[in-house]
Amino acid sequence: MFSRTLKPAASVTFQNGFKNFSTSSQNNFKVVVAGAAGGIGQPLGLLLKQNKLVTNLALYDIAPVTPGVAADLSHMDTPARVSGHKGPEQLADAIKCADVVVIPAGVPRKPGMTRDDLFNTNASIVRDLAACIAAKAPKALIAIITNPVNSMVPIASEVLKKAGVYDPNRVFGVTTLDVVRAAAFIGEINGVDPGCVSIPVIGGHSGVTIIPVLSQCEPAVKLSDQSKIEALTKRIQEAGTEVVKAKAGGGSATLSMAYAGARLVCSLLRGLNGESNVIECAYVKSDLTEATYFANPLLLGKNGLEKNLGFGNLNGYEQGLLKAAIPELLKNIKTGEDFAKK
Ligand SMILES: NC(=O)c1ccc[n+]([C@@H]2O[C@H](COP(=O)([O-])OP(=O)(O)OC[C@H]3O[C@@H](n4cnc5c(N)ncnc54)[C@H](O)[C@@H]3O)[C@@H](O)[C@H]2O)c1
Numbered sequence: 001m002f003s004r005t006l007k008p009a010a011s012v013t014f015q016n017g018f019k020n021f022s023t024s025s026q027n028n029f030k031v032v033v034a035g036a037a038g039g040i041g042q043p044l045g046l047l048l049k050q051n052k053l054v055t056n057l058a059l060y061d062i063a064p065v066t067p068g069v070a071a072d073l074s075h076m077d078t079p080a081r082v083s084g085h086k087g088p089e090q091l092a093d094a095i096k097c098a099d100v101v102v103i104p105a106g107v108p109r110k111p112g113m114t115r116d117d118l119f120n121t122n123a124s125i126v127r128d129l130a131a132c133i134a135a136k137a138p139k140a141l142i143a144i145i146t147n148p149v150n151s152m153v154p155i156a157s158e159v160l161k162k163a164g165v166y167d168p169n170r171v172f173g174v175t176t177l178d179v180v181r182a183a184a185f186i187g188e189i190n191g192v193d194p195g196c197v198s199i200p201v202i203g204g205h206s207g208v209t210i211i212p213v214l215s216q217c218e219p220a221v222k223l224s225d226q227s228k229i230e231a232l233t234k235r236i237q238e239a240g241t242e243v244v245k246a247k248a249g250g251g252s253a254t255l256s257m258a259y260a261g262a263r264l265v266c267s268l269l270r271g272l273n274g275e276s277n278v279i280e281c282a283y284v285k286s287d288l289t290e291a292t293y294f295a296n297p298l299l300l301g302k303n304g305l306e307k308n309l310g311f312g313n314l315n316g317y318e319q320g321l322l323k324a325a326i327p328e329l330l331k332n333i334k335t336g337e338d339f340a341k342k
């Protein structure tokens with residue numbers, strides 16, 4: 001397994017979480033995919049079915065095809081047992097005893113929409129799933145893919161708070177795709193394997209809130225001129241929109257998201273399993289900035305978030321990006337919290 005060095009947040013090792021590997025420790029986890037029949041959910045299930053840390057893969061969706069997706073995946077000759085759960089009456093059964101619940105349930109963007117335009121539809125979906133997790137698996141780690149991530153994490157957190165089971169170390173907004181994209185683009189620029197690129201992406205998951213910290217990239221990005229750094233930053237911030245436009249009404253990123261989601265889930269499981277030095281960026285409750293939720297490198301462990309590693313030194317340009325992101329994050333967080341308090 002190769003490792004990535006992340007500078008200078010805490011001079012830590014940033015490991016590629018998406019790997020199949022055997023382990024002699026617990027190796028016995030239940031993972032639930034909520035939204036399992038969708039564009040992300042299906043390939044995410046495919047990847048998780050191949051993960052040796054997963055012994056029980058529960059696929060939940062409201063779509064009629066859900067039992068079929070479960071039947072299909074269950075024919076793969078890998079150890080994870082697959083169960084399908086369709087509709088709200090089968091949700092509790094899907095969620096009970098979960099170690100990790102990953103949520104890609106909800107509608108995706110079409111061209112011309114912002115992620116915030118999805119709020120009205122997706123907010124109640126995430127609220128209701130969080131309420132069931134609070135009741136049936138209050139200790140589960142929750143990884144929220146559903147957009148707008150910046151608002152969905154505060155909603156889930158408020159629901160868990162109301163139920164008296166909130167642990168900020170267990171609720172994660174999935175920003176892994178931003179990290180994966182940044183590494184892909186930089187790998188291409190530098191002419192190296194993107195898997196060897198270590199690049200923290202901090203802030204949130206939409207437009208100006210996505211802050212690639214290119215000054216901390218290892219190896220250094222081979223771009224000398226500031227205008228090229230700014231163009232690369234913009235491309236990473238707008239990469240989701242690039243896919244939405246290219247799919248021309250057929251949805252947003254699904255396959256790269258499934259890859260990124262499987263990587264984060266694998267890292268969460270490796271942390272739960274007691275592996276050391278497991279580090280990923282994710283959007284969590286935070287006191288690093290004015291924004292009460294913020295994404296940056298995190299050390300994962302047996303209880304989820306073990307240690308927030310911060311984001312180290314930003315150069316002048318990156319400080320400007322952070323300044324632009326904070327008001328947007330504050331607005332997104334308030335929207336989520338206000339909804340949950342209704
Ligand atoms: N965090 C990220 O980086 C990232 C990346 C890509 C997409 N997304 C978001 O992920 C979400 C899903 O995208 P997609 O392309 O898979 O969409 P999709 O429409 O293909 O799939 C969504 C699935 O959710 C299911 N669903 C709807 N309501 C549900 C409910 N109450 N309970 C359970 N399942 C329910 C649908 O039946 C469908 O199968 C969108 O909100 C999208 O914006 C986030």
Ligand SMILES: O=C(O)C[C@H](O)C(=O)O
Pocket residue numbers: 108109115147177239240241243244252253
């Ligand atoms: O762009 C989207 O709407 C989906 C996702 O957030 C992405 O970044 O691809």
